[in-house]
Amino acid sequence: MGAEDLIDLVSIGVVLVGDDGIIRSINSRGQRLLKVTKEEVLGKRVDMLPLRTPLYKVLSENCREMPQELAVNGSLLLVRSTEVVLENGVSAELVEFRDVTEEKRERRQREEFVAMMAHDLKSPLTVMMGYIQAMKGEMLGKVDQSLQSCLEELDRNSYRLLGMIDDVLDAYRLEVGLVSVNQEFSDLQAVLASCCRDLAREAEIQGIQFSSVIKPDIPAVRVDRKQIIRVFSNLVGNAIKFTPRKGSVSLTAERRGETVAVTVADTGIGIPEADLHRVFNKYYRASSARGYKGTGLGLAISKAIVEAHRGTIEVESREGTGSRFTVILPAE
């Protein structure tokens, strides 16, 4: 059996395009998924194909760096391409694609189920939190001094649990495109300063040196105050969480042309290079995060919020040395 026959048997669609842009080969599955026949397309140049045809759509997309999901003929195809070198030393593009419509539908159903559960968990938790508050305020009677620290712990942990449930709900909102931001003019300086005040306390408890430099000349920015606080609480919270005692964490905000750049840096455990490109994915936790509590949702949610503000978020990190997250927000 020759290589061509073998490729014909695989269950994904495969197209080979030469470096001159000419379609050299397409397997059976590829023909079925894109509703074309070999005879119609072999020897044709990609840029001469009629626009809007599924084949043109799949071949014209740049899927080298990252696989792309494309809606084609009412199905969802996951397309990726790789550069290959043929026997004669000529390079070509190998484009592979598979139908992920059903997979995606099932994933959506799973997400919906988890979101529903998370939503239902909130009701009993809120009732419990109400009683904790009532006990703390001694509305139900005097609370013995020996129980005060227990109450504090119950209070702190119930807020943590609520935060985790909200993250799961937000992850679902993200998936179905429900994250919306309500942008108003906000004094970013004041927003960041209040955020830093709360986090400085947390850093102190964890034995970490925290410093913040918020330059006075940062321009006005339209932000959703509540959401932006979540982003920086999450970034600084992570920095504190992943930095051992005696380490340091800093937040710097400065003007960069027509943008504001906010950098959160730490001297913590860092992120292995192989994990770096995935840390913004939902539920992803780097291998170095084993043993630290978390859901793997904070960065995915933060990225969605920053992008909804037309901003960007980037990470640089070295394992064992520390990490640096930079958020760029456009000024008005």
Ligand code: ADP
């Ligand atoms: P979580 O903190 O709940 O695990 P995040 O989405 O906030 O989830 O972060 C995803 C992963 O990225 C973390 O599990 C960790 O592996 C890595 N990470 C994020 N911030 C840092 C940091 N400052 N230092 C080291 N690793 C980090």
